[in-house]
Amino acid sequence: MVNQIPLSDADLSPVKKSADGTSVLSSDLAYRRMSIVNVVFYGDPTTPEPWVLIDTGLSTSADRIKACAALRFGDRRPAAIVMTHAHFDHAGSVENLASTWDVPVFAHPLEMPYLEGQASYPPADPLAGGGAMTLFAPLYPRSPVDVRPRLKMLPADQTVPGMPGWKWLHTPGHSPGHISLWRESDRTLISGDAIITTGQESAYEAILQTPEMHGPPRYFTPDWEEAEKSVALLASLEPELVIPGHGMPVKGENMRETLHYLADAFRDIAVPKGGRYDLNPAKPGKPGNNAFR
Numbered sequence: 001m002v003n004q005i006p007l008s009d010a011d012l013s014p015v016k017k018s019a020d021g022t023s024v025l026s027s028d029l030a031y032r033r034m035s036i037v038n039v040v041f042y043g044d045p046t047t048p049e050p051w052v053l054i055d056t057g058l059s060t061s062a063d064r065i066k067a068c069a070a071l072r073f074g075d076r077r078p079a080a081i082v083m084t085h086a087h088f089d090h091a092g093s094v095e096n097l098a099s100t101w102d103v104p105v106f107a108h109p110l111e112m113p114y115l116e117g118q119a120s121y122p123p124a125d126p127l128a129g130g131g132a133m134t135l136f137a138p139l140y141p142r143s144p145v146d147v148r149p150r151l152k153m154l155p156a157d158q159t160v161p162g163m164p165g166w167k168w169l170h171t172p173g174h175s176p177g178h179i180s181l182w183r184e185s186d187r188t189l190i191s192g193d194a195i196i197t198t199g200q201e202s203a204y205e206a207i208l209q210t211p212e213m214h215g216p217p218r219y220f221t222p223d224w225e226e227a228e229k230s231v232a233l234l235a236s237l238e239p240e241l242v243i244p245g246h247g248m249p250v251k252g253e254n255m256r257e258t259l260h261y262l263a264d265a266f267r268d269i270a271v272p273k274g275g276r277y278d279l280n281p282a283k284p285g286k287p288g289n290n291a292f293r
Helices: 062-072 094-101 109-114 201-210 225-234 252-262
Strands: 025-027 029-034 037-042 053-056 080-082 105-107 151-153 165-170 178-184 190-194 241-243
Touching: 029 062, 037 062, 037 241, 053 241, 062 094, 080 094, 105 109, 109 151
Parallel strands: 053 080, 080 105, 105 151, 190 241
Antiparallel strands: 025 029, 029 037, 037 053, 165 178, 178 190
16 A cells, blocks of 8 residues: 555645535635546636636546636636646646637646647556556556647746746656646645645545645656655745645645655655666666666
8 A cells, every 4th residue: 555644634724615516725726626636726706817727637527627617707718727737637628628718728848748749658557556546547548638739838937827926836757847836925835746635546545535645646657756856845845735636735834744754755655666667776687767667
């Protein structure tokens, strides 16, 4: 099973539920769990200011996202879609939504090949441990989506289009161009899959959503050295609120302590032993670190 750092219900961020099940965190932040993954809505529905969608869920999520957006923002389309990365559970509906709304899709330059139909992700790791989600990982889609010509690079100055006061942070490891979003004014972090708060490797844990501090999902993380650096970066921010790609948002001092513990003991807690992308030195006669087997 996957090592974990328990959190308690006291570490969960307070939310208000909308009629459709959307969880409202503040006047300008809400999220909706779409089966196994979260999508985030940024923007204050009481103002005419633009709103932004962060990630797009599974390929079956488009209609629910549109319905949630309509309930929250009326007939206003978003100013942009921002992608933390392009794995199947985050980019599944991006083609549908970008076309329907005719809006730009922003991503890190290193993630763009997976969003313009050019490259597939590395093979999943069925040896990463944890349960059914890991065992079935080789069946998950790895092929790219294609949102050209709406696809655009995130600004080099780290600003986020449509999200004043926010900056994007390159947090690779789970994917080459993975990003997290950070607002310094209230220390809010949208972490994507760089850190998550549920045992995503286990179908049981993913359904139950018991709060725990985790590194990125093991079965789809090929570069653990970069993932370790990314978690250390996020811990150094001392966030007050973390909104993850999987699991429930968490807040407060104990959350920060567990995040630092994850960063300090990352190789023991997060990295699978004996998996496809094991960081341990290669044994004689076996491929080296991070080799495709």
